[in-house]
Amino acid sequence: MSPRRIHPAWFVAGAALVALIGAAGFRAAPGVLMVPLHEEFGWSMTEMSLAVTVNLVLYGLTAPFAAGLMQRFGLRRVTTAALLVIAAGSALTVFADAPWQLLLTWGLLIGLGTGSMALVFAATVTDTWFVKRRGLVSGILTAGGAAGQLIFLPVIATTAEDLGWRIASLIIAGGALLVVPVVVLLLRDRPSDIGVWAYGAEGPAAPSAPRGNAVRLALGALREASRSRAFWALAIGFAICGATTNGLVGTHFIPSAHDHGMPQTTAAGLLAVVGIFDIAGTVLSGWLTDRVNPRILLVAYYALRGVGLFLLPTLLSATVQPSLVIFIVIYGLDWVATVPPTIALCRELFGERGPLVFGWVFAAHQVGAAFAATLAGIVRDQTGQYTVAWITAAVLCLVAALISGTIARRRAPVSEPTS
Structure with a gap:
């Protein structure tokens, strides 16, 4: 391998980061758009939360199969297709005039697209292109979602208020389309495609492109991993992680703050601050x-999150108080800080199948998020407030901390991918 000043792996990581930012637009959208949709059509929070639930379930369940598709067809093709599907789903939302149509746009299309651009994408890029600095790179790529939220959330909130939610939906579609050329030009499937070794590798990687189809690869990884208690500990902990981030805070923080008299744009600004500190927290x-x-890190992250959620009902008010700002900063640092240690544990325990296994762990994350999105909407409609949802989530975080401390240290047997 000829010496280079900057290893090509860093350019690939940069392209992956831009792609994750572009795909993150919709992650910021439901919490901002639910209030305008309710005011225009009278749809209940439960009806709209159902569309978010479908999105979150598909976002998670698509991930392990997307990992198999990336191994078979390459990162660039799958990522490009995913971005186009996200753009189509967001653009078609402007024609919605009934709640069931949100199931097709917010739910089906954007769920499939974002699921193919989920955190398993970051895990696949990291494992394929890096031997050294894997933790750091996975943290940076994971922070791409936070950066996308930071970029899109204030824009979406302001646009929805000034120009309407339809223009805001088109902005999300445009954001996904803008990064397609970057992916096509810079993202490469594997180091051997351009005649280099992975960053930090002492030699070329053994040829390992699987010949089986994506479904068999994904289901084979699940079958093997499900025999391990460590897998279930990771999956349960990550399900609680999803419930307390995307499902609850990401979807319902703005409506909850609005219930306390806080302007929607102010609440959206606070979530954008979460995005700022999320970047720092995830890279750290x-x-x-x-x-x-990584087990110690997970215990600390979940415990800290639980304390914050327990206090949140007493912090919300019509104005932004210093105590709420402290919560936002701490929650931001903790938001997806769980991802790098979880990816590392999947790699440690399941070897070369680590990205595929992480896809299933991430699926559990999104199932948890989906349940939380729907149940919190029901709690709000039935009780008129979110307090029960916040306290329940706090207790679940403490459960996740306890479970994470029990994850086995031994390496699970690794079999060769089946054809």
């Missing part, structure tokens, strides 16, 4: 994952 978590037992 990746750096720590290279140096600290």
Whole structure:
């Protein structure tokens, strides 16, 4: 391998980061668009939460199969197709005039598209292109979602208020389309495609492109992993992680703050601040994952999140108080800090199948998020407030901390991918 000043892996990681930012637009949308849709059509929070639930379930369940597709057809093709599907789903939302139509746009199309661009994409890029600095790179790529939220959320909130939610939906579609050329030009499937080794590798990787189809690869990884208690500990913990981030806070923080008299744009600004600190927290978590037992990190992250959620009902008010700002900063640092240590544990326990297994763990994350999105909407419609949802989530975080501390340290047997 000829010496280079900058290893090509960093350009691939940069393209992946831009793609994740472009795909993150819809992650910011439901919490902002639910209030305008309710005011225009009178749809209940439960009806709209159902569309978000379908999205979150597909977002998760698509991930392990997307990992198989990336191994078979390559990162660039799958990522490009995913971005186009996201753009189509967001653009078609402007024609919705009944709640069931949101199931097709927010739910089906955007769920499939974002599921193919889920965190398993970051895991696949990291494992394929890096041997050293894996924790740091996975943290940076994971932070791409936060950066997307930071970029899109204030724009979507302001546009929805000033120009209407339809223009805001078109902005999301445009954001996904804008990064397609970057993916086509810079993203490469594997180091051997351009005659280099992975970053930090001491030699070329053995040819390992699987010949089986994506479904068999994904289901084979699940069958093997499900025999391990460590897999179930990771899956349960990550399901609670999803419930307390995307499902609850990501979807219902703005409506909950609005219930307390806070303007929607102010609440959206607070979630954008979460995005700012999420970037710092996730990159720091990746750096720590290279140096600290990832089990210890997960215990600390879940416990800290539980304390924050327990206090949140007493912090919300019509105005932004210092105590709420402290919550936002801490929650931002913790938001997806769980991802780098979880990816590291999947790699440690399941070897080369780590990205596929992480896809299933991530699926559990999104199932948890989906349940939380729907149940919180029901709690709000039935009780008129979100307090029960916040307290329940706090208790679940403490459960996740306890479970994470029990994850086995031994390496699970790894079999060759089947054809």
